[in-house]
Amino acid sequence: MEKGKLSSALFAGTHFDRKRFSGDFARFRKGVPPVPALEATPPAPEKKRKRKSKTNAKSKKKKRADGAASASEVVEGFSVFKGVEAKDAAEDSEEVEVGKDVDEEFLRRRKEAEREIERAAILRKRFDIHISGLNVPAPLESFEELVSRYGCDSYLVGNLSKLGYQEPTPIQRQAISILLSGRECFACAPTGSGKTLAFLLPMLMKIKPGSKGGVKAVILCPTRELAAQTTRECKKLAKGRKFSVKLMTKDLSQDGNFKDMHCDIVVSTPLRLDHAVKKRDLDLSRVEYLVLDESDKLFELGFVEVIDSIVKACSSPSIIRSLFSATLPETIEALARTIMHDAVRVIVGRKNSASSLIKQKLIFAGTERGKLMALRQSFAESLNPPVLIFVQSKERAKELYKELAFDDIRVDVIHGDLTEEQRQDAVDNLRAGKSWVLIATEVLARGMDFKGVNCVINYDFPESASAYIHRIGRSGRAGRSGEAITFFTEEDKPFLRNIANVVVSSGCEVPSWMVALPKLKSRKHRVDREPISVLSDED
Numbered sequence: 274m275e276k277g278k279l280s281s282a283l284f285a286g287t288h289f290d291r292k293r294f295s296g297d298f299a300r301f302r303k304g305v306p307p308v309p310a311l312e313a314t315p316p317a318p319e320k321k322r323k324r325k326s327k328t329n330a331k332s333k334k335k336k337r338a339d340g341a342a343s344a345s346e347v348v349e350g351f352s353v354f355k356g357v358e359a360k361d362a363a364e365d366s367e368e369v370e371v372g373k374d375v376d377e378e379f380l381r382r383r384k385e386a387e388r389e390i391e392r393a394a395i396l397r398k399r400f401d402i403h404i405s406g407l408n409v410p411a412p413l414e415s416f417e418e419l420v421s422r423y424g425c426d427s428y429l430v431g432n433l434s435k436l437g438y439q440e441p442t443p444i445q446r447q448a449i450s451i452l453l454s455g456r457e458c459f460a461c462a463p464t465g466s467g468k469t470l471a472f473l474l475p476m477l478m479k480i481k482p483g484s485k486g487g488v489k490a491v492i493l494c495p496t497r498e499l500a501a502q503t504t505r506e507c508k509k510l511a512k513g514r515k516f517s518v519k520l521m522t523k524d525l526s527q528d529g530n531f532k533d534m535h536c537d538i539v540v541s542t543p544l545r546l547d548h549a550v551k552k553r554d555l556d557l558s559r560v561e562y563l564v565l566d567e568s569d570k571l572f573e574l575g576f577v578e579v580i581d582s583i584v585k586a587c588s589s590p591s592i593i594r595s596l597f598s599a600t601l602p603e604t605i606e607a608l609a610r611t612i613m614h615d616a617v618r619v620i621v622g623r624k625n626s627a628s629s630l631i632k633q634k635l636i637f638a639g640t641e642r643g644k645l646m647a648l649r650q651s652f653a654e655s656l657n658p659p660v661l662i663f664v665q666s667k668e669r670a671k672e673l674y675k676e677l678a679f680d681d682i683r684v685d686v687i688h689g690d691l692t693e694e695q696r697q698d699a700v701d702n703l704r705a706g707k708s709w710v711l712i713a714t715e716v717l718a719r720g721m722d723f724k725g726v727n728c729v730i731n732y733d734f735p736e737s738a739s740a741y742i743h744r745i746g747r748s749g750r751a752g753r754s755g756e757a758i759t760f761f762t763e764e765d766k767p768f769l770r771n772i773a774n775v776v777v778s779s780g781c782e783v784p785s786w787m788v789a790l791p792k793l794k795s796r797k798h799r800v801d802r803e804p805i806s807v808l809s810d811e812d
């Protein structure tokens with residue numbers, strides 16, 4: 274084959290950037306093939322591909338029409354690539370042979386990259402993973418790939434297996450590979466689907482334990498209970514390495530001497546961390562990983578300014594930020610995008626939907642008194658602990674607690690008027706099986722992982738679809754099934770539609786009139802309710 278034709282065929286329709294690929298040229302020359310990029314460009318959508326092949330055909334035609342002139346241009350380029358001044362015929366044919374090898378190598382690599390892209394697409398389809406962003410790394414096929422692809426330390430793989438994690442969950446498959454490739458990410462996956470490990474694992478792989486220079490990673494959580502739980506999970510996963518993982522307690526935030534303190538990872542609520550930064554000189558300028566867990570709640574709590582100030586304090590240019598939640602409204606995503614760089618968006622399943630493992634029921638109880646009767650009846654018929662009951666305020670939590678304690682049920686309560694220790698005890702008691710029923714306010718709705726909660730009861734109708742998704746998501750976790758019962762009264766009826774839509778979209782049934790209710794402007798509502806208690810104060 275003539276040099277001109279060969280190179281025309283090779284590069285037809287392709288803009289070959291010689292400058293960019295100069296390294297490859299050099300390696301081809303030496304006969305050392307370059308390692309194919311794992312993070313290949315994603316396949317162009319069908320339409321684009323068609324358009325591209327049309328363009329290719331056009332450009333081929335054009336090249337043919339242009340004749341020798343254009344061919345010689347490419348020949349020149351090809352000669353430069355080989356770096357040889359081809360003069361005589363013998364040399365020429367030798368070069369053609371070398372060129373042939375290069376062509377084959379180039380095509381082989383291209384095919385390999387295409388196969389890789391296909392493999393990633395198949396995995397994503399299988400695990401219902403949806404991504405947006407360019408050059409998104411392939412999802413993990415297994416935890417073993419952490420070692421083969423990313424050089425993960427054996428202690429971490431050992432800990433995964435000790436914790437009983439055999440296969441990565443879908444969000445772990447995709448978010449871990451994204452974070453390990455140094456990209457920022459928004460991740461939205463169902464409640465109980467293992468998001469915590471998805472951000473902890475890359476963090477522990479990337480930062481060095483005990484390195485000097487201050488905090489290397491920050492995890493922000495909306496509640497103290499969740500921060501405590503995440504700290505525990507992080508310590509379990511890091512076992513065997515001397516990571517210093519600190520939970521930002523009230524005392525630490527107010528009195529901590531951070532200058533002399535060794536700390537690799539800080540887990541905190543936003544206000545406590547902000548206080549430590551501003552009043553106790555906690556330096557976050559070397560933070561490499563910043564995670565906003567339950568990110569929509571963090572922004573929703575009115576912490577935008579606090580979060581902004583923390584984001585600014587984490588001023589390292591190489592920082593990798595990530596946002597995780599089971600619900601990610603557009604508004605929050607748009608807000609978060611303003612602080613992120615080239616972030617990949619990962620959604621597992623359907624965005625903002627409830628876990629499909631939960632059997633959901635909406636029950637009309639008429640009035641407040643009707644709700645109490647329905648609850649008592651349901652406990653009398655079958656009480657399948659542990660059960661979590663959500664109410665809308667601490668006053669109502671206290672009232673319901675009195676009622677159920679009166680019934681001789683092993684019940685506990687958690688709300689914002691309790692001390693941090695009392696709140697933690699209530700959580701621990703449910704975990705240990707000492708209490709069967711835990712009455713809670715919204716404070717427990719986010720992120721808390723109680724293994725085996727069989728049933729969540731929304732005694733008070735949740736104030737939004739996302740509150741509903743997170744509350745009922747305390748059951749049906751880690752592949753287990755769960756149940757969610759939601760009471761509603763006449764007053765709640767106008768707000769049923771949003772919740773009914775969530776129920777339907779996760780595969781459960783509701784009467785058709787519920788989804789046909791008029792759409793409301795506001796996504797949030799709070800009903801003023803009659804008191805729960807039918808007991809007098811003397812009781």
Ligand SMILES: Nc1ncnc2c1ncn2[C@@H]1O[C@H](COP(=O)(O)OP(=O)(O)OP(=O)(O)O)[C@@H](O)[C@H]1O
Pocket residue numbers: 437438439440441442445462463464465466467468469470598599719720721722724746747750751
């Ligand atoms: N790969 C895995 N295999 C088995 N279990 C896992 C795996 N990863 C996590 N888990 C378990 O799944 C449960 C839920 O995980 P996690 O709390 O991270 O969920 P989440 O997605 O953050 O939920 P939420 O949205 O409610 O915060 C935990 O008990 C955890 O130990």
